[in-house]
Amino acid sequence: MSTAELIADDPVWLVLVKVVGVFAFLVLMTLFMIVWERKVVGRMQQRPGPNRNGPGGWLQSLADGIKLAFKEEVRPVLADKWVYFIAPVIACVPAFTAFSVIPIGGQVSIFGEQTALQLVDLPVGVLVVLACSSIGVYGIVLGGWSSGSPYPLLGALRSAAQVISYEIAMGLSIIAVVMNSRSLSTADIVDAQTSGWFFYLLPVSFVIYVISMVGETNRAPFDLPEAESELVGGFHTEYSSFKFALFFLAEYINMVTVSALATTLFLGGWRFPFVDDDHFLNNGWLGLVWFVLKTLAFLFLFIWLRGTLPRLRYDQFMQLGWKVLVPIALVWFVAVAFARYVRTEIEAGTLGAPTVLAVFGAVLAAALLVAFLLPDNRERVDPDAVPVTGGGFPVPPLDLAVPKPPPRRQVRVAELPDGSPAGSNGSAAKEPAAATTAKKEASDGDA
Amino acid sequence: MTPTYYLLLSALLFSIGAVGVLVRRNAIVVFMCVELMLNAVNLTLVTFARVNGQLDGQVMAFFVMVVAAAEVVVGLAIIMAIFKSRRSASVDDSNLLKY
Amino acid sequence: MTTILAQVERLTVPEIDYGAVAPVLVILGAACVSVLLEAFLPKQSRWPAQVVLTVLALAGAAGALIVHGGAADTVDRGVVTFSGAIAVDPPVVFLWGTLLLLAVGSLLLIADRSVEPGGAFAPEPQAGGQGGGGGAVATRARAVASVMQTEVFPLTLFALGGMMVFVAANDLLTMFIALEVLSLPLYLLCGLGRRRRLLSQEAAVKYFLLGAFASAFFLYGVALLYGYSGSVKLVDIAAATAATDRSDTLLYAGFGLLVVGLLFKASVGPFHAWTPDVYQGAPTPVTAFMAACTKVAAFGGILRVLHVAFQGSSWEWNVVLAVLAGVSMVIGAVLGLTQTDVKRMIAYSSVAHAGFLLVGAIALTPEGLSATMFYLAAYGFTTIAAFGVVSLVRNADGEATHLSQWAGLAKRSPITAAVFTLLLLALAGIPFTSGFIGKFVVFAAAIDAGMAPLVVFALVVSAIAAFFYLRVIVLMYFSEPAADGPTVTVPGAFTTASITLGAVITLVLGVWPAFALDWAGSGQFIF
């Protein structure tokens, strides 16, 4: 009985239980992650980290969360009201939804009902995760855009560019997994790894996935969207109170999700290594434990990276994504496809002209390599780079008579209430700065 | 779950897109309306594929998506170019070619 | 799930007749190589390399076409390949040949760097500078000095490839893809003008938005027809129209939307709104390419769709299309009268011609097919040469397209004026030019198909349309040249060759059309 069929029988109450369970799991993981991160990073920096609230300081993040909820909400006057309101929701909802397809355990019995520890098993499970992460980008972009402030806008753009760039590499790396498991269903992928985990069968895919999952979640060393030194707080600079918390939640849930997906795709999901399916270690509820452990390992990787690596410069970051990860992923994909074909043919004993195919593959790989690698060598000497990447802002030509925009398009300037500008300046600007710093402290445990 | 509803929805979306193209003045919004029309078509295709019990319609939807993407790329490039030149994306401002 | 997998299990490798589709493969392959040349060659050597590649590609495609077109099975019936998606039959061979020849003509114009120093296209953006600054002094100075953007070559080749697939597409999905493949590069090409950047870009935006709008209509039509017949293959749709138990609403709605999309591409009025703007704004070589090749491709598609898929239901719709043809002629002729810009005038003329072509296309007879194709070829060459001439008449700001600037041109440059006169007479349909024979064969087919009133109407309209061609002749020959009038640039070898090609074919098809008529009439669509 396949996982999908198991789950399909679920009565509604069981579905509701699972939904609430997953929801609670994610929220708990978030709360845990925040404290854990601060503690681990603290250790790495030879300081204790949070240790006051609750036993061992483990309730620190809960306290922070409650505090956030009761803070004053400030919405800038220039913000686009509705988009500003909906952006954190858009960021948050897909983050929860994406996790639904992750198999977190094997077949179990809940109140007598045989089911699998997975909310839903879809034939397109992996695509659901990718789709949700794509939709999540809207939350970021809209949040930055609607704030009506330059820093969030830039942060949002950076963030979006980053997420979509690394999504390509991530998607390409997953394809090899899909090819080996012949299914997009997450449960099927886990099942396909009973004979061997994909992280060593498909090492290149694994590495690319891990790198791009860090990029995808805007985490250090790829946390450019919120680079404090450049962009204050990034896309959520103008957010406060609960809305800020939602963004924050979304980010951490995304981390959990991509880690869980990594577990599913490459580490055999909830299965214990080296044992049969019937072994007691692969019992359904125990699978939950293995799954959480593996996921935590990935999460620890996130923290570890954050604690050790400096932030990349933006061009280095994009270069890594577009010029290294994507081409390698493409070549790897073709190579895997080729290898699988050859293997299938050999198994079937029908490989007619192996030499021809080998040559074909070699030529193809060589051509692709040339196509991808050659340009870089001459990059510096090429004088005619497309200038759009240069100045950044479009600059009108010197003598261009710009057509007068129609009246309703007239640019509205921030309308500040009248007052003596000089007098209000100092005190006025101080407060938001302080507020943001406070928010920042809440998020960065080691600040 | 009669397919009629899906067809009606897609026709509605298509009409919204078409009307949008005709009444909106911002090139990008017009363009988005076109995309809406294409996606309405996708819905139709998939519905018919379901009705006919075939895969063809779904495969076609893939192709339509590709085409839509290519259109996005080309369209944005053109709109950006004109935006760079005249700092406005309003179709109304493009009046050099009035009859 | 199981059904889907079952279908996949059944997958059989489609038979592909590489010989038959070789011309398309050559063109598309060359386009890809052309992209690589853009990527890897240093700036100075791109232009010559692209020209050589393009010439080789066209020659190769033509060679492949001749080899295949000469084969006995093509002449007799043709080949359906790519699991029925592509049909290479005698009409397609004719249209491919026409397209390739027309492409030679327009590519010569596109490649020319003598008329406008550096070519008619936007220069390479300079490092650190702003590329498309609209008419800035600095930009203009640079524009004169620098070489052109050689991306036009791959774009043109892609568009050409799309056109070739479009006329050969035997199912609507392939047709749609081909439609986009031919359109998207054209949108870009329109915006690449070196002179009058704003105008050029505006043309591109308009063309793009309206084009995308129209292709959405086309696509919705495809979807509805798919719902109607359960397939997008033309032959299946034809079979479905023969059956009686299907929803006619879907058929009519689908057909209507489909045809709107097609007519838009063919710039048949009232779907012509883009034509004058785009013709005027686009760089003239592109306009030539667009006017000639797109028309051929669009009508090639229309012919195939009407002949193959909707012949059975023709009595339902041919009155509608006949009315549209009439409307198109009237719009073209009447609005053409009021134009003051040569390019716009030719654009309206193309709208009128689209009406004439549609008359031939809805005569669903073998004669109508061959006549329409002949007309297409005739019109294409005339148009290319006409735009070639337009590109020669220049003043300090670039092309002098305002009609008043053409006054007394015969005195400044008798040969240019004479050639243009020939072309205008051909457009007007005066005997001894291809235009006359084209009109004749189309109208003969239409009368034969019982559309005599429409033909009489068309003839009256063509008399009206003749007025605005004559007006240009009057200006060139009978008016005194203005003191600060434009000069006629001495064209380089490329433009000369292109104009000569167009003019000679215009004349040859007018005097000795038999071979082309034979070729056009050598066979029927297969499916």
Add this chain to the structure above:
Amino acid sequence: MSWTLIAMLLLPLVGGLVVVLLRGDDRLAKLAALAFSLGELVLAGLAWAAYEPGGDRLQLTSSVEWIPNFGVHLSFGVDGIALVMIALIAFLVPVVIGGSWADKLPEGRTAGGFFALLLVMEAGMVGVFAATDVFLFYVFFEGVLVPMYFLIGRFGGANRQYAAMKFFLYSLLGGLVMLASVIGLYVTSAQTLGKGTFDWATLVTATREAPLSTQIWLFLGFFVAFAIKAPLVPLHTWLPDAGAEAPVGAGVLLVGVLDKIGTFGFLRYCLPLFPAASKELAPLVLVLAVVGIVYGSLLAVGQSDMKRFVAYTSIAHFGFIALGIFAFSSQAGAGSVLYMVNHGISTGMVFLVVGMVMARGGSRLIEDYGGMAKLTPVLAGLFFIAGLSSLALPGTSSFVSEFLVLIGSFPNEPVYTVIAALGMVLAALYILWLYQRIFQGPVRGTALIGATGGPGATTDPERASVPDLNKREIAVLAPMVALILVLGFYPKPVLDVITPSVGATLSEVGVADPVAQEGK
């Protein structure tokens, strides 16, 4: 396979090319043009000699396949009617070239271009008359517009652009309507014969079986084109403009030959191809013809512009020709054809002398002249002869033809004939009055006084600035006078050629000899 007609077609074309290449040297170009036109005249003589009156319906035939897809042939041949028209062209062109030898052309135009266009037009007109393939006929019919268009537009008077455009559009419109009929003819033949053809002789047998309604529609298509060309009354308005603005030489060819294509077309195409429709619609044509006669004459009386005057007289004359054709009698038919020839000569001559008057006075307005006979007696005399011929005085050639038309028409159409006879009276009025106004009485009018230096200064030595005809001009007019007189007294050679063809045409219509029937 006879090469005569083909040579006649090609010679002027080659001539046109040569002349255009020589246009740098005015004199050489003119000489070349004259030589080629005389060569054409010689060829016409050969053709005339080779033609056997009473022989085959079409003679001197030749045929080559042109567009096999549509059964189009390059086939040429003449019957008597076409032969005399071709001869008329061949005669008129050298005369016109001589007459235009010293024309003042608009600035920037060369005589070479003018003569080249004349020669090209000659070729086109020969083609029109010699074509025996309907498609080919149509091609020439339209093609001949182009050189005429340029002749008027480039070398014409002040309002030439308007006139050229009007001329072209009228003719083109007619031509396109005819094209519909040509195609219809083809389709009809395809339905009757199984394979479409454009061969005139075949079509004659094929279309008479067609139902009357089809015939009428096809007839109307042809008729409109020819009625515009000929010009019959409601469609005539282009002719006064074109005639007035055209340079004299082109004007002679325009009214002398080009317009005859219309009446020729009636005879060659309308009647034999659609006999039933012709008979059905004859009353319509006759009304138009008679209205044309009266209307043209009346307007001619009222004209103040000499060239428009000539154009309006032509409209009246074409009324006569059309009357003769659609009266369906052999006498009237032969008269009409003869009238076509004579009108070409006499009106051509009127045009030429008017041109000579204008060359001296520089004005087209009649009121600018007066008493010119005193200054230029020879011109006055020749003008008078031309005028008399135009009003069909007995003894001039026109008399014979007009008489034949009226005699032949009367038995069939007495009413129309009587009204038409009124036209003769009017003709006498307008011609003589014109002559009187220009040449009689004391010298007056701004054109002459301006030229002579003052009113009544007839004895002034400067009077020499209004010279009489020079040798060239006399040489140009002499053959015309001769022809007018010869044909006036001895029209038999021409009639011999014409009559059998007219008879054959009428028998194709199915009217054996109405005059004889009337006698029964």
Add this chain to the structure above:
Amino acid sequence: MLQPYLPLVLMFALAAAFALFSATIAPYIGPRRYNRAKMDAYECGIEPSPQPVVGGGRMPIAYYLTAMLFILFDIEMVFLYPFAVSADRLGLFGLVEIALFVGTLGFAYAYVWRRGGLDWN
């Protein structure tokens, strides 16, 4: 037919309800002590420079380029996934086709790369 998606929808609903609820109540449970400076856009403590209305602001073009590239590659993946699922059944034909597909994309990729489309300066 949509039965398998029900849990997904429920999850979505729960998350949406939670997020919407949180976002809605936020202004009401917190203190409200507004002042003018708080409502301004944040610009590091200096008086905010005049900004165009949201969305009308300038955006570096490189982002558009990235977005376009993303669209293209994302669409490419749309085709690669179905291929990947059924790669084994498609055999040599599928392999050649997908190699051609990737290769064609590679041409464009090389072009963009070579012409500096992937550079951020």
